[in-house]
Amino acid sequence: MSQAWHEELQADVRSGARVGDRDIADKVRRAVLMQRLPPGTKLPEVTLGEVFGVSRSVVRKALTRLASEHVVDQRPNQVARVRAPSIEETRETFAARRLVEGEVVALLAGRLSAETLDALRLQANEETEAHRRGDEPARIEHSLNLHHLLAEHSPNRVLGGMLTDLVLRTSIVVALYKRSGLSSCYQEAQHERLVELLAAGEADAARGAIHDHLLGLEALLDLSPRESRIDLKSILGQSPAT
Amino acid sequence: MSQAWHEELQADVRSGARVGDRDIADKVRRAVLMQRLPPGTKLPEVTLGEVFGVSRSVVRKALTRLASEHVVDQRPNQVARVRAPSIEETRETFAARRLVEGEVVALLAGRLSAETLDALRLQANEETEAHRRGDEPARIEHSLNLHHLLAEHSPNRVLGGMLTDLVLRTSIVVALYKRSGLSSCYQEAQHERLVELLAAGEADAARGAIHDHLLGLEALLDLSPRESRIDLKSILGQSPAT
DNA sequence: GGGGCATTTTCTGTATACAATGCCGGTATG
DNA sequence: CATACCGGCATTGTATACAGAAAATGCCCC
Numbered sequence: 097m098s099q100a101w102h103e104e105l106q107a108d109v110r111s112g113a114r115v116g117d118r119d120i121a122d123k124v125r126r127a128v129l130m131q132r133l134p135p136g137t138k139l140p141e142v143t144l145g146e147v148f149g150v151s152r153s154v155v156r157k158a159l160t161r162l163a164s165e166h167v168v169d170q171r172p173n174q175v176a177r178v179r180a181p182s183i184e185e186t187r188e189t190f191a192a193r194r195l196v197e198g199e200v201v202a203l204l205a206g207r208l209s210a211e212t213l214d215a216l217r218l219q220a221n222e223e224t225e226a227h228r229r230g231d232e233p234a235r236i237e238h239s240l241n242l243h244h245l246l247a248e249h250s251p252n253r254v255l256g257g258m259l260t261d262l263v264l265r266t267s268i269v270v271a272l273y274k275r276s277g278l279s280s281c282y283q284e285a286q287h288e289r290l291v292e293l294l295a296a297g298e299a300d301a302a303r304g305a306i307h308d309h310l311l312g313l314e315a316l317l318d319l320s321p322r323e324s325r326i327d328l329k330s331i332l333g334q335s336p337a338t
Numbered sequence: 339m340s341q342a343w344h345e346e347l348q349a350d351v352r353s354g355a356r357v358g359d360r361d362i363a364d365k366v367r368r369a370v371l372m373q374r375l376p377p378g379t380k381l382p383e384v385t386l387g388e389v390f391g392v393s394r395s396v397v398r399k400a401l402t403r404l405a406s407e408h409v410v411d412q413r414p415n416q417v418a419r420v421r422a423p424s425i426e427e428t429r430e431t432f433a434a435r436r437l438v439e440g441e442v443v444a445l446l447a448g449r450l451s452a453e454t455l456d457a458l459r460l461q462a463n464e465e466t467e468a469h470r471r472g473d474e475p476a477r478i479e480h481s482l483n484l485h486h487l488l489a490e491h492s493p494n495r496v497l498g499g500m501l502t503d504l505v506l507r508t509s510i511v512v513a514l515y516k517r518s519g520l521s522s523c524y525q526e527a528q529h530e531r532l533v534e535l536l537a538a539g540e541a542d543a544a545r546g547a548i549h550d551h552l553l554g555l556e557a558l559l560d561l562s563p564r565e566s567r568i569d570l571k572s573i574l575g576q577s578p579a580t
Numbered sequence: 581g582g583g584g585c586a587t588t589t590t591c592t593g594t595a596t597a598c599a600a601t602g603c604c605g606g607t608a609t610g
Numbered sequence: 611c612a613t614a615c616c617g618g619c620a621t622t623g624t625a626t627a628c629a630g631a632a633a634a635t636g637c638c639c640c
Contacts, residue, residue: 254430384591
């Protein structure tokens with residue numbers, strides 16, 4: 097017990113500001129995204145409560161929220177654990193996201209305000225920049241921001257909400273299944289191209305661009321069905337770094 | 339206070355079986371679907387707790403669950419209320435469902451086992467039968483079952499989960515916006531045709547059938563932007579039947 | 581009679597205590 | 611040696627108490 101992630105999560109918990117379930121969920125989600133909390137990590141309610149200085153009630157709500165986002169597994173009478181999406185689920189998540197995000201960008205093409213387009217360009221450029229200087233966390237951040245912006249501005253808010261969920265889920269599995277040798281999943285200028293297609297109102301081309309972008313991303317992963325380092329870990333119930 | 343819905347929900351709550359959050363959510367969801375609980379109805383935690391004989395903790399979990407299903411609105415420091423989807427959201431929900439369910443049936447075509455096909459046919463026939471004898475609740479039940487089966491058997495489980503959510507949401511808005519004169523939203527033999535297309539493996543035709551089916555359903559609703567009997571109610575915060 | 585303010589009431593947010601359950605060890609036994 | 615059983619421990623499930631926010635009520639003044 098008492099691993100590193102306590103301090104990781106704690107961050108700036110003190111300093112007055114009362115922490116709510118939203119804050120806890122954010123911190124944990126972020127930690128999962130950053131691979132600070134590997135799949136299978138146990139998240140006991142009291143422990144989290146102590147870390148954040150709140151009682152189980154709040155932690156519970158946070159965990160429930162994360163469970164509905166498919167970030168953690170919450171089984172009755174068992175400790176909540178960081179979820180380990182299977183290879184099959186990973187493929188399905190990508191397929192779903194291609195469908196949904198494709199439709200969203202098609203709807204979005206030609207309907208974006210100048211400000212929104214600028215915001216998108218900003219994120220794309222910042223991503224490229226971060227990649228150039230090798231700052232991978234920042235790169236991921238900006239990439240996520242960009243897709244998040246797309247979801248938020250979806251004319252169809254229902255699809256937008258679904259896309260938000262799918263972006264998160266794919267990000268998690270990308271972090272999980274990234275080929276070990278690979279430093280980054282950056283794909284040269286694809287986001288920039290997408291944004292310009294959106295600006296130009298090329299709906300079908302934009303859908304195609306997203307489609308290819310996501311296929312390319314999936315191809316960068318190691319989804320060979322080798323004997324599950326992941327499943328083993330979660331089945332054996334090992335807590336990491338012990 | 340103390341309206342009819344107390345007894346509606348209570349049903350067979352006594353008789354030993356310990357009631358959990360799942361049960362409560364099921365009962366409330368059903369009641370919303372059946373229009374027993376009109377949009378805007380307040381659902382205070384203590385009241386529900388008394389009705390079901392459990393404490394607020396359990397009720398809370400049930401409400402959170404329903405909120406994540408978009409059945410109720412849960413705002414901080416305010417009473418949870420039955421959600422009133424806007425006309426715009428209704429259109430968007432239908433559009434999203436056309437996209438997702440279209441894809442699901444296309445994936446499903448030709449891949450269904452004989453047993454599943456029989457189960458689908460059964461629901462389709464029961465629906466027609468129920469319509470014939472004017473039993474609308476039963477008709478809705480079987481229609482829902484059919485679409486639920488489609489979602490459950492989706493080869494892509496991620497899309498399947500999204501479809502489950504969308505089916506529920508569309509059902510709610512159908513109940514809400516059904517043209518008042520209309521006794522039923524049954525569309526002659528469309529489900530039967532769909533099932534046979536699935537059996538025959540006609541992916542594109544099946545997608546088209548679902549598409550048309552859903553367009554037809556949406557067309558049966560009254561989505562004219564008239565001065566919102568619904569929005570007024572929820573804005574004025576009226577509890578019904580008072 | 582109507583609008584604004586204070587009070588009261590209702591309801592949710594959080595913490596905590598106790599019950600119930602699952603997990604993990606030791607131990608005995610075939 | 612493998613396996614089944616059993617008891618203690620860790621952790622979640624549920625109920626409840628108290629604090630704080632919002633809404634409903636009533637009152638006063640205009």
